[in-house]
Amino acid sequence: MQTIPKRLTLVHQVEGILRDGIRSGQWSQYLPGEHELCRRLQVSRTTLRAALATLTRERWLRSARGYSRQIVKNRGLRQDSRRTGRVVLITGAPVDLMGGMPMILLDDLRQQLANAGFELEVHAGRAWLAQRPESALERLTRSRSPVASVLFSATASIQRWFMARGLPCVVVGSCHAGVTLPTIEADFFALGQHAARQFLSRGHRRIALILPALGMAGEAKMASGVLAVTGGIKDVDVRIMEHDGTAPVLRRRLEHLLQAGRPTTLLVAGAPYVMTVLSVLNRAGIRVPEGISVVSRDHEPYLDYIVPPLTQYAVQPARLARRLSRTVVALAQGGSAPIRSQLLVPQFIPGETLGYMSDKSTR
Structure with a gap:
């Protein structure tokens, strides 16, 4: 049977x-x-x-x-x-706030490593966003003796520390300037270019990028993609509004942005921050997309319940998980990962929160 x-x-x-x-x-x-x-x-x-x-x-x-x-x-x-050992994953994001996509990656990676005889150990929290993480990294690698490491939402300091020591690792996300490590990432530069063209084709000339200032390379690549398309157009104003990842600071800075020459469209990095942005706009009586357009750089399942349907970008979690698990298992088994980017192009989901300027009641 x-x-x-x-x-x-x-x-x-x-x-x-x-x-x-x-x-x-x-x-x-x-x-x-x-x-x-x-x-x-x-x-x-x-x-x-x-x-x-x-x-x-x-x-x-x-x-x-x-x-x-x-x-x-x-x-x-x-x-x-089978060779056994420990793989450590280092992330500046608390695991309970990482959302659906990272948890899918974690579950698949933990299972595939266990099947190959390895243990996954996660070290998470905002302490890894410190400007000088070298001592903590020394203690971690000395006490845990990992056979490989996964760097998720890693700062430039962490990436440079691993590169300088030649330790086996893979970056989930983008490498910072001057860093050459194996990466598996969404193509945020291409995403920024695509988003900019969508904004311009709908008549938007005042664009704001809402980014967490947590030292991540993906945000910089997205901004570079937007500026690569809009940089030569005289009447286009692109502003970058950074926040510290907390709701109170994001709310205050967004309220200030709305008062100082309101943009007509917002491109928001980070699915949890989209919820705060929409809440602030609702509190201010600004309708989406009639008063302002909102686009999310990232997708999480809970965003599908927003009304009107959210315009967003998405990467297939299963595809990303497969690539990550294969790469990490190979590293843990003593193999090597190519020093190149494994790029996944995000899918554009049109939704209804990106409007045309002709539809706007507020200019």
Whole structure:
């Protein structure tokens, strides 16, 4: 009888990672505490406890003091010849705020690495946006000894540190100026060019780019793409409004922008920030797209519930996940990634929030 393959749940993935760690001798007597395991695996305590309960029933573990779990010795070491080790992912974005696309990448990467005998360990948070991350990177690589690293939403300082040391890594996103590392990225320069042409074809001459000032290269590439198209046109005004990634600062700066010669269209980088922008416009009584047009550089499933339908760009998550997982597994196994950009061209989704200037009630 033919069977149907089942999609592994997150609990099953965690079970597999813990079994692999026990087989390989990563932990000798006790598992780390629940808090530490949740941090390393980037899962909730509920998910972790479900996986631990299964391994306890299967006699991989036994309950010990407090919340620790003792490893049962007779399970034996890994018998296969696959190389094992740890891959670390470093990101300046808190995982719980990363949205659907990054979580899809994380889930697929964690599963593919586990299948190949590797553990994925996520180190996330705004601390990685510091201007001088060198000491923290030294401590991390010394204490965790990763076989490869994934740099997600990484600053120029982090990218240059990895390049200078020649450590195996791949950048999810764009490289900063002067950095040559393997990358998997959306083509934000082409996106900026396309968006600029869409604005001009609809009569827009006052364009504003809403960007988080978090030191990411993708924002600069998008701005360069817009300016490459609009730079030679005299009556076009392109303004770049940066914010620190928090809702209060974004709200204040957007309110100031609207008072100082209101633009006719906004290109917003970062799906969560689109929600803040739309809320500020609604509070100010500015209708979209009649009073101002709004386009999102990024797509998340929740944006599909906005009315009117949002004009946005999207990259297929599954396609990006496949490329990332293949590259990282190859690096972890001792291979090499080509020093070039693997570009994915975002799809333009027209929506209804990008209007023509003839439709605007406010000029």
